Amino acid sequence: ANELRVLIWSEYMPEDFMDNFTKDTGIKSRVELYESTEELVAKLQAGGVKQYDVVVPSDYIINTMIKLNLLQKLDHSKLPNLANLEDSFKNTAYDPGNEYTAPYQWGTVGMLYNKEKLGADYVASTALFFDPASRKGPVVMIDSIREMLGIALKYMGKSVNTIDKSDLKALADMMIETKSSKYFAGFDVGTGGRSKVVAGTAIAALVYNGDAMRAVTEAPDKFVFANPKEGGVIWADNMAIPAGAPHVDYAHTFINWVLDANNGAALSNWTQYATPNKAAKEFITPEDLSNPAIYPSQETMKTLEFITDLGKDNRYYDELWTMIKTR
Amino acid sequence: MFKLNMRYKILAIATYLFLYTPLLAVMVYSFNKSRFGIHWGGFSLDWYVKLLHDDLVIEACINTAVLAVVSTIIATILGTTLAMGLARYPWSKKVMTFFDINLYLPVVTPEIVFAGALVVAFTCLRYISSIFEPGLVTMIIGHVTFQVAFVALVVRSRLASFNNEIEEASRDLYASNWYTFRHVLLPLMMPGIVSGAMLALTLSLDDFIISFFTAGPTSVTLPLYIYGEVHRGITPKIHALSTVGIFVTIALVILSQRISSKDN
C-alpha cells in the first residue's frame, strides 16, 4: 500500500501524532512497534529492510546497521529542519554530520520505584537489585543486553563499554546471583517493567525515563523515577531510513516533519523524553524542562555514560547475555 | 459395567478446573475497569468498545482469518492430492520411505527449529523473488508447510481404511476413471478431507512461532498482537480480545463437531 511505514519503539509518540502527520502532509501511515534495539536489527535483517521507511535505532547500534547495509544515507536537501537540532546532536560520535540519522529523543535508563514500598526519602540505588542485603521486594530488570549489563557495570564502578575479561566475568557472576534471588521478577522490556511496577507486581524496575515518567505523572505520590546514584546509561534514539525502504520520499518528509519545532515539542510533551530539538524547547512543558528525571542535572550527567559499538567485541556481551539468561 | 472411583472423579473434575481457570480469569478481568494489574476497579465494557475502534486489532483479526482460511484451503488441496498419490500407487519401498520422511518431518520437527529453517529458506528465496518478503504470503507458505503434512496423513489413513473392492466395484459397474473419482473416491474421502482441513485450521489458529518468524508489518495476527502487548504490560483490552478469541474457538469447536458428526 502507498503509505509511510514506521518501525518504532512502543509508546514513543502521542496517539494523534501520525494523524497530524497525515493531516499536514497527506501521507497515510502505518506504525509497527518493537521493544529493543536488537529486536529492531533482527527484524530488519530478516527481511524488514525492504518493508519499512523509517526506523528509530539507538546510538550504539547505528554503526552495526551501517556495516550490515541496513541503512541508507539521508538526503539533507529534503531535511531543512535539521537546522533545528541542538548543536551537540548535529555532530554525534555515532553519526557525525547526521549522515544516516536524525535524532528523535534522548533519555536515560534508570529506576522507577514505588515510593509507598520504599519510603519517601529513599535514594535511588541499584543496590536494590544487586546487593543481597539491600533487596526489599520483587524487582524487574530491563530486557536489553547492553543497557542492562551497562547498569550492572556502573554498579560495579566499571565502564559500560568495558571489554576487560575479568570485569566481564565478575559481571556475569553478579548478574547470575541477582537472577537467582527470590526478588528477581524477570527481565522485561521498558514498558513491561513499568507496567509491573504500576500494577504492583514489582516494587521497582529498570526502565527508560520517559516510559516511567508517564506513570509518575499519573500518580506522582506513588511512583518516582530517578537515575541511580551509581550512575546509569544515557542514550539517544535516531530516525533512519532502511536501505530498501519502499518510500524514501515519505521517509524524508516524515523526518523533516518530526524535526519541526512544534511537532518536536508535541512529541516530547507526550513522551516525556528529552528533545534534541533546540527550536522545540520553547514549546516544551516547563515542568518537564526543569525535571531532572527528564533533563538530568549536570552532576547526574557526569555519572551517565553512552554505550558504544564494540565491533567484533560485541560478541562478549552477546555470549555473556546468553549465558546469564540460560543459567 | 465399570464404575469410576469417587477419588478419580474428583481428580478429573479438578483437572477440568485447572484447564479452565486461566481462561475464566481472562474473561473476568476483561470487564475490569482499572488498567493495570489484578486490582478490581469495577465492571466495565469499555475495553470491548475500545477493541471495536482499534484498527490494528481489526486488521489483526482479518489477518488471522485470512491466514487460517487461505492456508487451510491450499493445504487441504495439496494434502489431499498428495495423499491420493501416496495411497493409490504402488511405490517401491525406498521411494515410499523417502516420501514418508518428508511427510513426517513437519510433524516431528520442533516448531522453533521449523521456524529457524523457514527464516533461512526465505532469506535465500528473497534473492529470487520479492514475494518472499515477510508478510502474509510467507506466513501462508509457512503454515501450509506443516498443515499439508497433517492433511495428507489424515486423508491417507482414511483412504487406507476402505478397501480396494469399493473402487473395483465402481469399475465393475461401468464407471470411468472420472466417474469413479467424482462419485466414489471423493465422497468417501470427504470425512478425511474435512477432518484434515479442520486439523489444519486448528493448527493455523494455534500457531505462534511460525507466524512470529515470518510476519511482516502488515500481517500481524492476533497471537502476535497479543504477545507483543503482553510484553508491554497486559491490559484488560487484551483480556477482552482474548475473550473474543476464546468464544470464537468455542464456536469453531462446536461447528466442527457438528460437521464431523454429520460425516459419520
Next chain:
Amino acid sequence: MKIIDKPEILYGELSTPRKIRTRGLLRISPGMLWIMLFLSIPALSLIVISFTTRGAYGEIEWVFTLENYKRLAGYSLFGWSPDYLKILLRSIIAGLITTVVCIILSYPLAFFISTRDKATRYLWLTALIIPFWTNLVIRTYAWQIVLAPGLPIAKLAALLHLVPPGSPLYPSPFAVYIGMISAFLPFVALPLYSSVEKLDWSLVEAANDLYCGKWRVFHQAILPQTLPGLSVGAILTFIPAMGMFLIPDLLGGAKYMLVGNLIQQQFGKSRDWPFGAAVSLALMSLTLIALVILNRKGGKMEML
C-alpha cells in the same frame, strides 16, 4: 526403477505401470516439493550453517569452523562451563516431567469421560477440546493473571513462605510447569481417551477373574491396552514441550529458559544464526532419539 510397460490392472483400471506412475508423481509433486522446498532442504541447510561463523555484526561469514559446536559443548569466551548442555538437559527434564504429569492426570480424565453416558460424554469431550483449540499465547499469558500477587494462589504461596509476600508466582520454574501441563494435557488426554474408549473390558475382567489386585489389573490389563494412545500422547507432548519457546518465555522469564528460547534468541536478538543452527540440530537430534525410543515402546507414527 525399471518399468516394463505392459498392461496392468490396478484398482480395477486397465492401464500401464508407466501411466500410473506418472499420474501418481503428478499428484505427489506439489505437496512433496512444497515440503521439501520450505522445510526439508532448509533444515538440511541448517547443518551447513551450523559450521559457519557469525560475523562481527551478526552476518554469516562463510568461514567453516567447529566453533559453534564447541560453544554448545561449553567452551565459551569465558572458559568452560556447561551452560548449554545444562539447558538441553533441562529441556529434556521439562519435557519428561510435563509428559509424566500429563499422563498421570489424563488417566482419571479419560476414564471419567468414557464413563459418562452418551449424551454428556460429548459435552465433556468438547470441554476438553476447547482449551486445546484456544491459541497458546492466550492460554499462557492467562496464567500470568492467575499467578499474580494478590490472588489466592500467590497469597497461599506467600502464606506458606514459598515466595516473599507481594511477589507473583511467575516467572518461575513452577509457573513454566503449570503452563506446560495445562497446555499439553489435552494432547495426552485425547488420544488416551480414544484408547480407553476402545478398551477391551474383558481383559480387565479376565485379570480380575485371575486373582489380580488393583495395581496388577492396571498394569497388566489397562496399561498395555492404552499404550498406543499413551505413546501418541507422549510423542505429541514430549517433543513440543522439549522445544517449547512461548511458555518459558512468558512464564519463566530468564529463570527457566529452555532450548527453544535459546534458539529463538539466536535467530532473534543475538542474530547468531550459526550458533542457532547448531542448537537447532542438537534439539532435532534429541527429538529423533525420543521418537525412536517412543516408537519402540509401541507408538505408531500413523496414529499421530
Next chain:
Amino acid sequence: MDYCLEALALHKNYGEVKALDNVDLRINQGELFTLLGPSGCGKTTLLRIIAGLETASDGKLFLNGKPILDIPANKRPVNTIFQSYALFPHLKNYDNIAFGLRSQKVPETQIAPRVAKMLEMLELEKFADRYPDQLSGGQRQRVSMARALICEPEILLLDEPMSALDAKLRVQLQEQLRRLQLRLKKNFILVTHDQEEALTVSDRIAVMKDGHILQCGTPSEIYNHPNCRFVAEFIGTANIFDVERQGNLLESKFGEFVPNTMPEWKKGSLVIRPEGIRLRPEKPAQNGIRSRVIEKYYRGTYQNITLETGNLRMRTAPHRKIEIGDQIWVELLQESLVTIDD
C-alpha cells in the same frame, strides 16, 4: 445335597430390563452343564454373576454349599473363558497361562512345572514362546483354557467359547472340550446359543428365554421331550401342528393322529422331528399324510425335502430318489410324536 453350584431365585435387573428373572439352578458335581438360549436371554449375565463379574439384584448363590455372592471375583475359585478369550496380548502364551498363579504370588519354582503340565495337556508346548496374536483361533482357545484350568477352579465357566470359530474347527474343539472335561472330571458351565453344540457336548442343558429357565435336562430329554413349543422349535428342526383332542385321536387340519400317550388338554400342539417322519410307498396304517414335494436340496449326506400339505411344510431326510412334484405318502411315527400344552 452335594450340588456343586446352586442358585436360588436369582434376579438381575438392568434398569427396566429383567436380565434374570427368578432363576433356580442346580449343577451336579463333575458335569458339563450348558446354558442354551437365544441372544439376550440372560446367559452371559448368569455366568457373570457366577464369576463375580456382576452383582445379582436378588437371590442366593452357593458354591459347594457356601454362599459366594459377597466374594469378589478375584477371590472366587471360579475361572472364566471369555468369548473373545481375553488373552493378554502383551504377554507370551506361557505368561498368559502363568498369569493367575503369579497374581496369587505362587513361587515361580512351582509355576514352571504346572505351566509345563498344562502346555502338555493341551498340546501347546510349541506355542509357549509365541504371543497370542501368533496363534489360530483354536490354539488361542486352548491357551485361554489352560490359563483358566491352571488355577484349578471349582468351576470353569465358558462363555460361547466357539462362536468366533469356523464350522470345522468348532466341531473339532467341541469334541476336544468334551474329552478334556471327561478326563478332568471338573465342573464346566458352558454358554452357547448353538443348539447342536449344546446337544453334542453337554451332560445336562438348561434352555433359557427372557431371563427364565424353561427346561433343564439331558440332551436327549430336551431333544425328544421338549416341554414347550419354544424348546421344541429352538432345538433342532421341528414340525409343529395345532391339534385338538377328539376322543383318543388328535385332530389337525392335515388329518388325525394317534400319539403315544393322550394329553390332558383339549387344545395343544403336536411336535415331530424330521427323523420321526418316514416316506411310505402307500398309505400307512395310521398317522399318514399324502403330499407333494415342492423343493429339495442336496446336502451331501442327505437331501432336505420340503413337502407342501396345505400351508404346512415339513422336512424329512430320506435316502430314496425323489423329484420335485412327486406325490408321496408320509408317516409320522407314533413313538416320535410329542404332545405339548401351549
Next chain:
Amino acid sequence: MDYCLEALALHKNYGEVKALDNVDLRINQGELFTLLGPSGCGKTTLLRIIAGLETASDGKLFLNGKPILDIPANKRPVNTIFQSYALFPHLKNYDNIAFGLRSQKVPETQIAPRVAKMLEMLELEKFADRYPDQLSGGQRQRVSMARALICEPEILLLDEPMSALDAKLRVQLQEQLRRLQLRLKKNFILVTHDQEEALTVSDRIAVMKDGHILQCGTPSEIYNHPNCRFVAEFIGTANIFDVERQGNLLESKFGEFVPNTMPEWKKGSLVIRPEGIRLRPEKPAQNGIRSRVIEKYYRGTYQNITLETGNLRMRTAPHRKIEIGDQIWVELLQESLVTIDD
C-alpha cells in the same frame, strides 16, 4: 459351441506363486456354476480375471465366443458380487442399485422403474432410502445382488457371498440365491470354500486346488464319484483306505472288500461315505467289519459314532441305541464303494 464362458489354458503368476496354472473351463448357458476349493487355490483370482479386475499372465478367455481379455472391467458385460459386498457406504441403497446405470448415463427416467423392479424382486422396497450400514448382512447381500443384476450382465460373479453370514442366514440365502437364478435363467459363477454350499446350490461344480481344476461335474457326480483322494476328502466326510487288488477282491488291513466295478490299478484307495455304512446285528454276507465303538456324539438328528478298527476310525449315523464299548458289525454297502487311483 455355445458356451457362455470359455477359458483356455489360463495362467496367472504372482511372482513365484502360480495362482492359476493352466486352467481350462467351459460354462454352459444359464447354469449356476461353482468354483470350490480350499483357501488360496486360486478361485478369487480366476473370478477376478473373468471380471477384468486382474490381468491373466497367459491364456485365452471368451465370453459368448468373443475374446475379452483386452476389455477393461468397466466395459465387460460381467458384474461381480464382492465378498464384502463393497456397497458404496455414502450412497443410499437406491443409489447403490442405480449406480451401474448412472455410470452408463442411462437417463434417470429409465432408471427409476428398473430400480423399482429390482427392489421389488429382491424384497428391498423398505430399505431403498437407507444407507448400507443400516442393513443386516443378508439385506446387504441382496442390495449388492440388485446392484449387479440391474445391469443385466451376461454373467454374475459371486465371490463367497455368504462367508460373512451366520449359519442360519447362510442356509436361507443359499436357497434364495438358487431360486433367483432358476427364475432369471442367468449365468452365475459362484466361488466358495464351503462344500455344503456348493452341493446345495450348484448345477455344476469345479473343484480347484493349487491353481488347477481337479474335477468338474454335477454335485452328485462329485460327491458320489470323486476322481481323486483330494476331492473325496474335501467334500463331505469320507473314509478312505489303502487297498491292493487281489483277484476280484480289494484287500486292506481291515479285511477284503468287493467293489461295484473292479479298478484297473493294483494299488489304490477305496472311498466310502458315512451313509454307505450300515450297522448289522451279525456278520453281513460281504464287506463286513467287526469293531468297537470308542466315541459317540449326539447331534440332534443323528449320532456321530467313531469306530476303532485297528488304527482306522470311521463315522456312521445310525438310529439304533449304541453305547461306547459295544462290539458291533458294520457293512460297507457295495454300491457305495468308490475306487480311486492315487
